[in-house]
Amino acid sequence: MQLSRDKIAATAIGLADAHGLDGLSLRKIAKDLGVGPMRLYDYVINKSELLDLMVDVVYARIAEAGQGSGWRDRVLAIAHATREAALDHEWFSDVLGGRPHLGPHALAVGEATASALDASPAVRNIDDLQRVVGALNAFVIGAVRREVTERRTARSTGTDEAAFQARLGPYLRRMLNTGRYPTVARLVIDGAHLDARETFHHNLTTILDGITGRRPT
Amino acid sequence: MQLSRDKIAATAIGLADAHGLDGLSLRKIAKDLGVGPMRLYDYVINKSELLDLMVDVVYARIAEAGQGSGWRDRVLAIAHATREAALDHEWFSDVLGGRPHLGPHALAVGEATASALDASPAVRNIDDLQRVVGALNAFVIGAVRREVTERRTARSTGTDEAAFQARLGPYLRRMLNTGRYPTVARLVIDGAHLDARETFHHNLTTILDGITGRRPT
DNA sequence: GTATTTGTGGATACAGCGTACGGCAGCGAG
DNA sequence: CTCGCTGCCGTACGCTGTATCCACAAATAC
Numbered sequence: 001m002q003l004s005r006d007k008i009a010a011t012a013i014g015l016a017d018a019h020g021l022d023g024l025s026l027r028k029i030a031k032d033l034g035v036g037p038m039r040l041y042d043y044v045i046n047k048s049e050l051l052d053l054m055v056d057v058v059y060a061r062i063a064e065a066g067q068g069s070g071w072r073d074r075v076l077a078i079a080h081a082t083r084e085a086a087l088d089h090e091w092f093s094d095v096l097g098g099r100p101h102l103g104p105h106a107l108a109v110g111e112a113t114a115s116a117l118d119a120s121p122a123v124r125n126i127d128d129l130q131r132v133v134g135a136l137n138a139f140v141i142g143a144v145r146r147e148v149t150e151r152r153t154a155r156s157t158g159t160d161e162a163a164f165q166a167r168l169g170p171y172l173r174r175m176l177n178t179g180r181y182p183t184v185a186r187l188v189i190d191g192a193h194l195d196a197r198e199t200f201h202h203n204l205t206t207i208l209d210g211i212t213g214r215r216p217t
Numbered sequence: 218m219q220l221s222r223d224k225i226a227a228t229a230i231g232l233a234d235a236h237g238l239d240g241l242s243l244r245k246i247a248k249d250l251g252v253g254p255m256r257l258y259d260y261v262i263n264k265s266e267l268l269d270l271m272v273d274v275v276y277a278r279i280a281e282a283g284q285g286s287g288w289r290d291r292v293l294a295i296a297h298a299t300r301e302a303a304l305d306h307e308w309f310s311d312v313l314g315g316r317p318h319l320g321p322h323a324l325a326v327g328e329a330t331a332s333a334l335d336a337s338p339a340v341r342n343i344d345d346l347q348r349v350v351g352a353l354n355a356f357v358i359g360a361v362r363r364e365v366t367e368r369r370t371a372r373s374t375g376t377d378e379a380a381f382q383a384r385l386g387p388y389l390r391r392m393l394n395t396g397r398y399p400t401v402a403r404l405v406i407d408g409a410h411l412d413a414r415e416t417f418h419h420n421l422t423t424i425l426d427g428i429t430g431r432r433p434t
Numbered sequence: 435g436t437a438t439t440t441g442t443g444g445a446t447a448c449a450g451c452g453t454a455c456g457g458c459a460g461c462g463a464g
Numbered sequence: 465c466t467c468g469c470t471g472c473c474g475t476a477c478g479c480t481g482t483a484t485c486c487a488c489a490a491a492t493a494c
Contacts (some may be wrong), residue, residue, distance in 0.1 A: 130408050136361065138355075203355070259442090
């Protein structure tokens, strides 16, 4: 089998999906491809560049989502596509916002977002645009990261209430029982498990409308 | 010198500040403390727990900031303190949002934020609170991460315009010259370098007012 | 005072990582 | 046929986190 950057990135993504970024090593990728570890360096400068490659593959998928009709729909579609991509590739959330995204597809997503927001009536000059893009991206990055982290801890402790109380309980319950964190306790105990997608959408539209000056209905 | 969890965490933070999370190893920490590497395991289960310790030390500093008069001022103070802590300890932004923050000081910060937001007139029930806390934290996490990442790349390429064009230029300029990313190009080339703190503050207040229902002035 | 137990700090060892580098095979030139 | 070069490949190095074992000191039992 002939190697290629795409093939290497694809198997790397598969391994990262299955075992996380920590479980990803050049040796395992090479073994999966049936070659010696050093062969990968014929196609990739170092592990960091391979990561950039993987990231841009995911961005390619996100870029496809930016085809809405109005600027607002396009922004929402990209944000949702980013969230869904991160849920499918949890390692993606680990690097989200943590390195410059300069691959061609990442730039395409950036262009789609920026040009869409530029069409918002509230954006009057480039300073406005810079701020609005920054605010929106910040929210998406943070929200996706939080959600993935929550999903991971939920998975590691067990989803159902009993297992949660049993595993994280001993420490967290003791902490909450000190009475020093009443509001957090209410959030943890009484807080209904809201639908994640709906919560994301709700906050996203609220923030988007806030930064683009739309009056709440 | 007698070891302790605090002392280990302190020197670990010092090393991480100087050389980043990647440059942090138990062996170097131990050498800095003048002990064998294995001694650390008498105070810490593994490296992950040490990281949690370091994170909570930073949260302790953030927690001190939550002493404003009104709920809105308290929220703003905590957000700014988080940003400043991350600028002083850039590795902090690498873990921000990437693991559950359950240390006592992290919980204290969470409690301060949640209880402050709970006092907002727009928050009527616990579902509102959950959403508002989530949205605000998401923005802060994402914004801080973005800013630290930008600072790092700026530092690695050199701050001044010429060095930037020379280092990142060859690739990025070629990309932008394709004409496929006109809006991004405008942002990169024409975009004035806004004051980072002011931009953060502007976006923060916009979002905070958006999610807490305050009408823009 | 001696013998035995206990605990503590240290060194060594192991499996795995990213990647630098030396050697070897094949091939074109003379 | 021989020489030199070019590209491929495995080995090896320095580093990581951490498990395990061992020597020695202190403390307890007789």
